[in-house]
Amino acid sequence: MNGFGYAVDALAAWLAGGEPGWIALTIAVLAVWVVPILLLVFPIAALGQILERKIAAAIQRRVGPSSAGLDGPLRFGFRVLLFFLPRARQDRIFAAFCNLRPVRSLLLVSRRLGLGQFVADGIKMLGKEDIVPTGADGIVFRLAPYLALAGAFLPFCVVPFGQHLVMLETEVAALFAIAVSGIVVVALKMAGWGSGSKWSLLGGMRAVAQLVSYEVPIGLAVGGVVLWCGTMDLHAIVGQQYEPGVFSLLGWNVVQSPFLATLAAVFFIAGLAECQRSPFDMAEAESELVSGFNTEYSGLRWGLFAMAEYTEMLLIGALLATLFFGGYQSPIGEEWIVGLPVWLEVPIHGAILGVKVVTVFLVMMWIRWTLPRFRVDQVMRLSWLVLVPMCLVSMFGLAVTLLAAGGTHAGEAFGRVASRPRPDLHWLGHLAAWAVPVAIGACLVVMAKKKHGQVHPALQRLTGGRS
Amino acid sequence: MTIEASTPSGERMTLNMGPHHPATHGVLRIVVESDGEVVATCTPDHGYLHRSIEKIGECVEWPMFVPYTDRVDYVCAMNANLAYCIAAEKLLQSDPANTFVVPRRGECIRVLVAELNRISSHLVAVGAMAMDVGAYTPFLHGIAQREGVNDIFEKLCGQRLTYNYVTIGGVAYDLYDTAIDEIRRFLDQFEREMVRFNKLVTTNTIFRDRCASVATVSAAEAIAWGLVGPNLRGSGVDFDLRRDEPYGIYGELGVQVPVGQAFAGRKGSVGDAYDRYVVRLLEILESIRLCRAVLELLPPAAAKANDPIGGWQADVGKQVKRPPKGEVHVRTEAPRGEMGYFLVSDGTKALFRVRCRTGSFTAAGIFHHVMRGIFLADVVAVIGSFDIVVPEIDR
């Protein structure tokens, strides 16, 4: 139970005026958890869309959205605020406000950045006709986007946003997150099947094949972390990564062992595949399948799919940060935050997690606008012949490391939990945990390069002499 | 790599790719019968962009056909102009009374613009192929580089796409004052940009593996199916009209011809999609070299900048010369392969028959042969690798 759990109970009790029933509890949960989370994640996902468009534009020598500023929303806000005044008066006040120097330059900047674009897009999506094709399976078709969104949002309830800010504290949080995000598979298949279009069907098929395959490396990567930390509770996993002192960065899982770093990479790649991002966007594949599973969707339903995609990107970022990058903990010492009062500690921790998530988000976009798309068989091959073996080797390596360090999980072996006194050989053990696998890996890489590393001279010429 | 497409019940799904599909480069319709992701048969359906250009050639007076050749292949309009004009000149010269030669400066400028246009055309080809494979960024960078060529052409002749620059007997204008400097500067800058382009997409293993061993055309097959140009050379056939049947001043330039050599390494084979792609990139390098060589050879300007060089257009319109009776066939090396014009004249002002042979047409002819047993995702990559331009197929 955490601080916000009490808030739910108190609200439910207040609503029911006594012992809360399930209706009061539902309302309380909605009010305390769901609405704030939605209010937080929706705008972030929407802003993410703009960010993506701007980044794509910058990479591709374009300008990107550059006309829609915040003028419109601002005007709307004035209208609402000054509803008691006649319209001409409202407009005059608005114009005067906009003419203030800082406001004017801010509006100009917002226009150059296209910040109002997501409002415009949202209004456009809401205003569009909701088309259900003749051949579609109506219920399935209509239901799919909501399921996709649900599958993308639900895992957020086990992600710890701060010391006191986790919606559902459970022993099996990691398992829950992976399991629940599997709903998306069903949603995509429903969208593909229900659309009554061959392109959608192919997209749905691809989505299912891909997502199911990539559940395996994701599960194994999470399994590696679980093996290391000895718990499936995400909050506890974050706690495991606590390191006292200024260099709290050194406590993060990703720097504990090269195997964990490998697992982080695998988790990231498989996560890309899970949220259907390029180079794994075969389910949409606009140059092959027109738009894949959402070919036939329009308006709000299409918007929900887009939202689900961005939400899932945020989710992958959050899980990656939680499992490997210290969760909500800061890289430069934790003590100064932990000591703060709750109302200050929660936003700081949330912001730290947010920065980590957005970083992952940006890297995903960067990748999307760089790499070509895989083919169906190559995606399968990557999953089963590259990522899964890597995971298995890494898990084996982790197990060996733990055994060598003497313990069944890192808390015992390396004294990762702060309350536990550390063994003396701690830093030497860490050094060995890095040095041995890296040395073996480097040897193998050098041998492989020697044997297979020749590049065609024509390609060398094309890339300016070097390959 | 081919996979047999058959289910126990022999069921297949028919997919209509196009005519309004994002990856069919215009309006090409491809009827794909597939077993899930695996393509069983693939039938291109042409004609959505047919504009009767050959028939128009029989109706307009023959010097007036040059603007129409722009529209035969708008991605490399200079080369299209050039092919027709060379054919028309040959027809004129078949009459011994017509003793004219294209001035040497005109010849040099023709080769220069043809090679520049080859660069811009290949940029579209490789960029579009990368986009079909899913990398969107290289396409826009290719297009941005192509703008450099377009700017030069716009200063040269006033248009960016349909140039109508090469005329029968010469070119419409001399180079403008700063042209040589600008072309040199563009080539230098472009060469650097190409390195980045190649690092971004050509050597990318995802891209390479997508194209390696896909739609492999052996040398014998390529010849049998009449492939031309980079598609033929991608299959390892060392044949280039610029070197083997030189026209203009190509004979003096010593064109070096890149051929496909299984560039994808142990995963590829000679004549796969990756080979065709890399051959285009190598041809871009060769074109850069040729442009520089031509700039060296360029004789000093004789005419004033805005005057035509040896052109026919000076008195075209006032007294259109009747072409001599006879027929002539000329083939030239356009970016999409052999572009041949067959002209038949019966001595009237309009030609009796204009026949245009283009590289995309034969490339589209081999589609149903190579697109068997590949994946659906490969279909677009193969279309891109053959670099078809639909108006050139349909004309």
Place this chain on the structure above:
Amino acid sequence: MILAWIHDVVEAVQSCVSGMRTTGRFLVENLRGEGGAMSATREYPEQPAEVVGDRQRGHLVNDADRCIVCHACDTVCPVDCFKMDGERDGDNKMRASRFDIDLSKCIYCGLCVRACPTDSLSMTRTFEMDPQHEGKRFLFRRNSKQVDVRFDAPEMERLHALAAQPREALSAEDRAWLDARIDDRGQHLIGIYGLGFFTPEQKAEADAAREAKKKAKDAAAAAAKAKAAAAAAAAAPKPASVPAPAAGATPAAPAAPPAAPGAPPATKSGPDAASGGSPTP
């Protein structure tokens, strides 16, 4: 086999990292606005289109004062976009009473400009076709019944003036006049026909350019004539077998017989002298 696997993985990682470094550099360059990757976009309606070079083939326009209705353009036009009528004025010179260019047919190939003996046809340096665009309101329209509607210059002026005003400010007569020239969808101007120059400034500019060009041409022709005369005096009266050098000095027909050098100055000496073009082909 394991080595091959390792090599594949390493190579994939290397190439992806190299690609990402490239795009990252693009990103940084674009954000800084430098290097080879500056934004290639021109935000068109706000940023005016840049005119590249002085050979720009924008619109086709005809300077009716110069036109001698010789039909050379009509003959050479691949798409038949000209409609013209001529009449003889007091000096017995051909003048265009009607000269319509169907800009929806025109393919801007420029053959007519090259063929025009009096340089009355020219291509503008701008290619704005937007009726809303400043100074371009008096492009012409074809009405919805596909009947050619043609305005002469005063009507053009009137239309321009009326279209610039708000509708409420117009008198009933003007409104009726304007309504008669509005198509079913309520659009004034679609921009089909062009006659004359768009603005007086453009006309003045084109006039000046033409004068300069003509002067230069005359000078060149005179020089070439003098040179030819000198050459003829110096050398034996042997006819030049290759007319290509001559083509450098004057745009003579390459296939023309070598006796031609005298002819081009005659045809190019002025619009009035070159009335040789027959009114109809």
